[in-house]
Amino acid sequence: MDQDLQYRQVAPHPALREFVDSFWMLYNASDEAKPVMGLPDGRIDLFLSQSATEPFGIILIGLGTHAVEAVIPPRRLMFAISFRLPGAEYLLQADVAGLPDAARQMPEDFMGFGQKDLDDFDAFCVKAQESLLALLPASMDERKRRLHELIHASHGAASVQSLSERVYWSSRQINRYFNQQFGISLKAYCSILRFRASLEHIARGRLFPELNFADQAHFIREVKKFSGVIPKELFRNQNDRFILLSAIARE
Incomplete structure (x- = not known):
């Protein structure tokens, strides 16, 4: 991977594995924008992000069905939760039916997250796992x-x-x-x-x-x-x- 693009991935708690694929971070350490292609992976992603040119925001991205050209702005930091479909249905608490190949801006406090959660990826993972474990359903179809x-x-x-x-x-x-x-x-x-x-x-x-x-x-x-x-x-x-x-x- 481009050395300016720093990437980490963390597996979820065993109790979350059928609901969550992974927690991950991506940081463009460069002062230049990076063109990339996003590929479909069967996941629904919740992003926390900010960059040198963009304010903090939380974005929900639905299922992708084709490659998408994108640009990662300079100094952009992203922390994300990649949900499997049961997680989107039972834990995410947001409608995703209208989101194939689309994104939705979420409230800045969605699921209890905020700008300070971008300070430390490990702490973000701990907080996200605790929040999601508390949302596990008592039963499932x-x-x-x-x-x-x-x-x-x-x-x-x-x-x-x-x-x-x-x-x-x-x-x-x-x-x-x-x-x-x-x-x-x-x-x-x-x-x-x-x-x-x-x-x-x-x-x-x-x-x-x-x-x-x-x-x-x-x-x-x-x-x-x-x-x-x-x-x-x-x-x-x-x-x-x-x-x-x-x-x-x-x-």
């Missing part, structure tokens, strides 16, 4: 729990029909749930997760399909649909512009 477990276990490679049969929930009802709760269909979400899993392989130079793509051509089309480039260019990652891929490569 078991069909939803099982559905999300199966989706992630297959890395999005399972068909909607097979998932429906295994959770005893009709495809029509599942898609209604996904569209109403998250703003996209289950099939679209599974495609995003399969792409995200493929990034693990591409980051290590394995430029061939390892999940349930029909063939190499199908794999290339899907990667290009979500990233805008073919796998070879994605792996090359010139100037570390695909920031998610750079982060994966460092793990």
